[in-house]
Amino acid sequence: MVDLVTVSEAQIWAWLEGVPDPEIPVISVVDLGVIRAVDVGSSDDVKITITPTYSGCPAMSIIALDIRTALAKRGIENLTLETKIAPPWTTDWLSAKGRAQLEDYGIAPPRAAGGPAHCPQCKSRQVEKISRFGSTPCKAQWRCTSCLEPFDYFKCI
């Protein structure tokens, strides 16, 4: 239980850093940019505002559940989760740390140029698109023509 001392917003953010994205568990929901606000009220009531990556993203309900579970473990019982669609999520909200984690995991991070900088495996710049869509709404399929490995590219939106 958290008692006597009011929990800080910074503390909540730190706890949320430990909640992974259910579909790309290498990155946290904070680094993905879907947590838009954390507000702590006067009686330790916590409000967290989340935004979906894509409007039909099936992971949203799991993300909400995972946040509830993680904060319940820390003694946060009075939690409100609000979904907000505006302003719409953009890959600009991915943190630098999140981008590096994606790359290490084998997912090329998004780039404004519209495609991966290089193969996340062998770093070759010789890459080609296989499909504009991939295994989740946020990814596309690319292939490295040097090491021949296919890889996911995080779509830039």
Place this chain on the structure above:
Amino acid sequence: MTPLFEFLLRQGDNALVLGHRTSEWCGVAPALEEDIALANTALDLIGQTQLWLGYAAEVEGAGRSANDLAYLRDVYDFRNVLMLEVPNADFGRTLMRQFLFDAFQVPWLTALQGSDDQQVADIAAKSLKEAQYHLDRSSETVIMLGDGTDESHARMKAALDYLFPYAGEMFADDAIDTAIRESGVAPLPSTVRTQWNETLRRVMNEAYLTIPDTTFNHSGGRTGFRHTEYLGHMLATMQTLQRSYPGATW
């Protein structure tokens, strides 16, 4: 029914009906990558449906949810344009339809971002990013198939000839559109026709396809006055669970 409710049903039903049609390809598309692309496109559209119909249900204030509107309305309560309910037929027609709709959605949602109704503006801004991505892909695929083999070209020509007389309904203003314009929610759909025409001309030119020379338009979907025979069959599949087991959840 208020004009705003009708307007939101038109928005939501377009996304829902095309989303369901697109999902029919799941597991049977011509290539794995296309299967995934179609399923993801369908998912975006169903997500947009939840936003539009969710707001429609709120505006109606009759205690119905987005799910109730999707699963418990009958054919003549639907307000989608007819083009989106006709069967997929082949892959070519599916992508041609997607293109004709995407080319409308992009300027339309762009305009809706300026709506005086903040929720309409927010949903439009969210949907627009997805629609732009869909348009990139559907244009590219239509060009590839139109400028492909004799077989793919013939199929794309047949798809355009079949769908073109349905496309005009997207721009057919009526009394509801006028009321909606007067309340500052949206411009008249006809105002985005010029942009649609330009996109159509550019893409069809690159795809070596000729835009049919006809001004005939099928209509009746946006008002619910006359749907095609296909919508009932589609709803029979889409709504079967809620019709058989009312209130079922998981």
